[in-house]
Amino acid sequence: MSTHSLKKHAGRRKRNTILFMFTVPALLVYTIFFMLPILGDVYLSFFKWNGGKSAAMTFVGLDNFIRLFTDDKEFVSAMWHNLVYMITVIVIQLSLALLFALILSKKLRGSSFFKTVFLLPVVLSNVTLALVWSYMFDPLNGFVNSFLETIGLSFLTHNWLGDSSTALFSIAFINAWQYVGYSMVIFIAGLLTIPESLYEAAEIDGAGRWGKFKNVTIPLLMPAIMMNVVLSTTGSLKVFDLIYVITPPGGPVSSSTEVLGTLIYKTGFTYGEMGYAAAMSLILLLIIMVVGFMQIRVFRAQELD
Numbered sequence: 001m002s003t004h005s006l007k008k009h010a011g012r013r014k015r016n017t018i019l020f021m022f023t024v025p026a027l028l029v030y031t032i033f034f035m036l037p038i039l040g041d042v043y044l045s046f047f048k049w050n051g052g053k054s055a056a057m058t059f060v061g062l063d064n065f066i067r068l069f070t071d072d073k074e075f076v077s078a079m080w081h082n083l084v085y086m087i088t089v090i091v092i093q094l095s096l097a098l099l100f101a102l103i104l105s106k107k108l109r110g111s112s113f114f115k116t117v118f119l120l121p122v123v124l125s126n127v128t129l130a131l132v133w134s135y136m137f138d139p140l141n142g143f144v145n146s147f148l149e150t151i152g153l154s155f156l157t158h159n160w161l162g163d164s165s166t167a168l169f170s171i172a173f174i175n176a177w178q179y180v181g182y183s184m185v186i187f188i189a190g191l192l193t194i195p196e197s198l199y200e201a202a203e204i205d206g207a208g209r210w211g212k213f214k215n216v217t218i219p220l221l222m223p224a225i226m227m228n229v230v231l232s233t234t235g236s237l238k239v240f241d242l243i244y245v246i247t248p249p250g251g252p253v254s255s256s257t258e259v260l261g262t263l264i265y266k267t268g269f270t271y272g273e274m275g276y277a278a279a280m281s282l283i284l285l286l287i288i289m290v291v292g293f294m295q296i297r298v299f300r301a302q303e304l305d
Contacts, residue, residue: 101187118181190224
């Protein structure tokens with residue numbers, strides 16, 4: 001090997017070493033706060049343990065997982081509630097976000113102000129939002145029912161959070177409202193990448209507003225749509241604090257708003273079944289990973305078509 005090749009190889013190795021050193025802090029954070037807890041969860045899921053320091057841990061193998069799918073109606077019910085919650089959030093959040101993005105992507109006066117307003121709820125904590133919306137949905141003095149009465153729709157007034165048939169949908173609306181601004185910003189970024197010349201070409205071909213939206217905007221906005229759908233899906237499947245604060249366990253409608261997050265918490269810290277709760281959390285993690293992977297595959301297949 002020539003001297004020049006040796007120097008080039010040494011330089012490349014030094015560069016790779018430096019680049020690796022820059023990634024070490026991120027790898028440490030990822031390992032400590034993500035990988036180690038998951039490995040601990042996997043280990044704990046094979047045991048029966050009530051969480052006490054002096055309590056014995058009994059190895060039960062796959063019994064916790066078998067029980068989940070064969071003898072736990074609460075788990076199945078919570079999965080169904082998660083599915084309904086997820087679909088409701090995605091439909092409301094992305095529909096409103098796309099509508100606002102289409103309006104605010106135009107250079108209108110005051111658009112920057114409204115972008116900021118829509119983004120404000122994102123920075124608020126879920127607990128704060130839960131308390132505020134609990135008051136707004138109050139059946140007697142809340143803003144929602146008062147507003148409906150003011151505009152002559154008093155027949156629509158309802159105990160939104162106190163009725164098991166509407167509680168889950170009401171909480172899903174709160175979640176969607178909180179992150180509309182976040183999804184809107186992603187949509188706006190996608191809209192700004194679409195060349196104006198494509199709209200002009202579509203207009204020359206005789207396409208109207210709907211035609212341009214259907215044949216130009218939607219196809220070219222697919223990466224932004226994919227990102228928003230995946231983020232909304234994972235966020236909806238992981239929901240916990242919003243539901244826990246608004247409809248706490250043991251409440252009159254808690255059974256109709258029980259999702260996997262609240263069920264895992266109740267199983268581990270109320271029932272004292274930490275191993276069983278760990279098994280539930282692993283299944284939730286797998287569900288999130290599989291659903292996210294499938295969504296990405298579907299969107300990419302559509303892009304290739």
